[in-house]
Amino acid sequence: MSVCEDCVVRNKAICGSLDDGELQIMNRIGHKQVLKAGQTFMWEGDESTVVANVIDGVLKLTNSLDDGREQIVGLAFPADFIGRPYQDNVKHTVTALTDTQICSFSRNGFEQFAHDHPNLEHKVLERTLDELDQARDWMLLLGRKTAAEKLATFLINMSERSADSSCATNFMPQNQFSLPFGRQQIADILGLTIETVSRQLTDLSKKSVVDLPGKRDIVIRDRDALVALANLQP
Amino acid sequence: MSVCEDCVVRNKAICGSLDDGELQIMNRIGHKQVLKAGQTFMWEGDESTVVANVIDGVLKLTNSLDDGREQIVGLAFPADFIGRPYQDNVKHTVTALTDTQICSFSRNGFEQFAHDHPNLEHKVLERTLDELDQARDWMLLLGRKTAAEKLATFLINMSERSADSSCATNFMPQNQFSLPFGRQQIADILGLTIETVSRQLTDLSKKSVVDLPGKRDIVIRDRDALVALANLQP
DNA sequence: GCAAAAGTTTGATCCAGATCAAAGAATCAA
């Protein structure tokens, strides 16, 4: 396995808090691992035995009901942390949306290492607090926004996330990007049906707010209009 | 200000990880504070300057849109931690639902203390991870459950939370409890309107699944039926 | 104890988004 020095997400992931010596130890307990698109890394209810950093690719975190209804409760992009330390069972399913590379650790090994390196644990805390804020923001969307507002908010959000993962020096949101997933997945993120998602996107396209050159491609033509439609909270 | 030894939530709150000496230091930087029912502790977007432990009472965390639509994104019960360390602005409004007592710290003081006491920071991390799991569970409810399922899930959930705050030795969920809030608040938790909440509760009462002796009182008469209606994920 | 205010229930109606159905597009396999 290659050393962390080569790791593309080294500076953005939690390991960014470690010095070279610490990184070597972490290196010893971590494993690079590949997931094919569609492959599930852990299932809701599973015993929590591994945690990982995403190196490349996108994963979805989902909760679902026994009749098949599914809600995507989070997305993990490169440098994000997945898995559940300090808890015996994981609460949501983690599935790769694209071919994915992760750097995984046994939960025990990770917890031990984190215990000895408060810097690392602090990074995990900061990340978790951010994710909690994001999850709570999303609750407003799920509980109170209309379908049109949901789609607009989603597109703005994705354009900002695409910016992060593309180029480290340029944090401008991208007005042109490709989604790592299809219409059904968008529906599962927004708490809508696939038909409603399709209709709303067609509407946005008819209004010339966005272009849809390919099935998964989005071009934002009128960002101000999209922001207005999103009704972002003040 | 009285010492932490008298504090009723001492063992359940994050300060439970501290020894007596540490607690005395924490005591020096903390202030007991009282909030009247309805009083807002911090506003969404405010500069983050204070954090606190809830000693007694219940608070709601909310996000809202400029046209008044509101979503309750969390509840804080005794021993819970509120506020946002490691971030310059808070992302949601925190408001007392009942008369409330909290133990508050300046964010700076708290962060400094946490930095010097990894045990405490670890407790905050564990709590934050739990809250994140809960928030994500709630996203499934908001995005995918029907009104009837939402009400049933809510009642089961509240009965379990009431158990915790009442008696430390007995963790049995209570079948009889009083809610710290009215119908509109329930609607804001579930992403429904007040009318729908009222109708669903009336239905449950007609089916003899619950009794509603007072405006804010709930008696669960048939817990199995309620669990079945809640469609809790497997 | 009584009027005013606030919160809750109930009824009638409406509509945003779901459901059902089928026709395109794109992708894939051989």
Add this chain to the structure above:
DNA sequence: TTGATTCTTTGATCTGGATCAAACTTTTGC
């Protein structure tokens, strides 16, 4: 290249929950 599969769009219809409206209940203040 073609047929099969999968995904997406579009159309028609239905319905759960919202909205509008009004009556009822509880709480509050004097």
